[in-house]
Amino acid sequence: MAQDRMTHQAVLNHLDGADADVLRRVLEHAMQRLIEAEAAAHIGASPHERTATRTTHRNGYRERILDTGSGRLELQIPKLRTGSFFPSLLEPRRRIDRALLAVVQEAYVLGISTRKVDDLMAALGGCSIGRTEVSRICALLDEELAEFRDRPLDEPYPYVWFDATYEKVRQGGRIVSQAAVVAVGVRDSGEKSVLGLAVGPSETEAFWVEFCRSLARRGLSGVQLVISDAHEGLRSALAQVFAGATWQRCKVHFLRNVASAVPKTHAPAVLAVVKSIFLQPTRETAKDAVAHALTVLEPRFPGVAAKLRAAEADVLAYLDFPVDHWRSISSTNAIERVNAELDRRAKVVGIFPNTASLMRLFTAVLQDQHDEWQDGRRHFSQQSMARLLHPDGPPLLTNPLTEGLAA
Numbered sequence: 001m002a003q004d005r006m007t008h009q010a011v012l013n014h015l016d017g018a019d020a021d022v023l024r025r026v027l028e029h030a031m032q033r034l035i036e037a038e039a040a041a042h043i044g045a046s047p048h049e050r051t052a053t054r055t056t057h058r059n060g061y062r063e064r065i066l067d068t069g070s071g072r073l074e075l076q077i078p079k080l081r082t083g084s085f086f087p088s089l090l091e092p093r094r095r096i097d098r099a100l101l102a103v104v105q106e107a108y109v110l111g112i113s114t115r116k117v118d119d120l121m122a123a124l125g126g127c128s129i130g131r132t133e134v135s136r137i138c139a140l141l142d143e144e145l146a147e148f149r150d151r152p153l154d155e156p157y158p159y160v161w162f163d164a165t166y167e168k169v170r171q172g173g174r175i176v177s178q179a180a181v182v183a184v185g186v187r188d189s190g191e192k193s194v195l196g197l198a199v200g201p202s203e204t205e206a207f208w209v210e211f212c213r214s215l216a217r218r219g220l221s222g223v224q225l226v227i228s229d230a231h232e233g234l235r236s237a238l239a240q241v242f243a244g245a246t247w248q249r250c251k252v253h254f255l256r257n258v259a260s261a262v263p264k265t266h267a268p269a270v271l272a273v274v275k276s277i278f279l280q281p282t283r284e285t286a287k288d289a290v291a292h293a294l295t296v297l298e299p300r301f302p303g304v305a306a307k308l309r310a311a312e313a314d315v316l317a318y319l320d321f322p323v324d325h326w327r328s329i330s331s332t333n334a335i336e337r338v339n340a341e342l343d344r345r346a347k348v349v350g351i352f353p354n355t356a357s358l359m360r361l362f363t364a365v366l367q368d369q370h371d372e373w374q375d376g377r378r379h380f381s382q383q384s385m386a387r388l389l390h391p392d393g394p395p396l397l398t399n400p401l402t403e404g405l406a407a
Contacts, residue, residue: 028073035087039078042085056082145363156222157185161335169352179203184335190378190385194370199359208237229253249314250332261303283319324384
């Protein structure tokens, strides 16, 4: 024990007289050791170690720069073959903050300062960063975020949601609106994941086809149901790339279309009739509810009746899947919450200086959301997923909506 105290004191004495570079290297080494230890605990094994608790394998490293009072630390974050890892001591949420700061700094350096950018830079202590430093920060971020966007999708994803949001971007001296499209899926084990992101001038069929094909090239497979709005370009792309998958038209978007087709004074009553269809406990009772709704709507609102008749199969596609999943797979709400977070972050920027900055910030938000979903919590239970994947097996769950009907 006395020897340990002497050793520790010698180290402290050495550090006390050390220059800043020595302190930086000591801190860098200590933090790297902590990262490796946390990674080993997350994986269930140290490098090259054989254990029964191992859950995955390392797959190289990605660089992470950390600015501290002792200087800039160059840390190495282990990458995994499956899943993701981010050390708790580096705070995952800082990825979004770094991306947002990079976007704001880039806008400032490019000379497209706005009052919002000026106010934010003042809050950050003023702008004292040069063009070269901004480029370096952006390059480091872009490499890390591109790895996330291009990672293999080597597990089946039975459910996939698609949606888009529009943001303002400076392009060629003009301010244009660009579409950011996102795909979110649920693995066959029930966990939720961000699958992909793409940015383009608009939601054309060609744009959607390329996005879907990029997901397929990365390994997306096992898709049984795709949930989205009724965008024609997306529907055509889904038919081309994911042939055999069922399409579920978002019931929320459909109800909005119904409401827009009638005078505001009649909208509540019409919506009540249509909404009753989605409250039914079985496909048979849902079909009966559709027939009743058509009978009620046809005389006064033939346009709404025509919409319902044409959309019936698509808005009720979810009824062919486990009842435990109906609430989630009948609409795009599962991905709308993600888009709401993207929009919230985009409002801080206002107008993005270029398309790359939009891609950078949105990827950072999505990667942090993806990491939060990898905490062991499941969007759907394993039992309900077993019913989906093995429909001919013994029933594992009962339909709570139909319990007691036989009595």
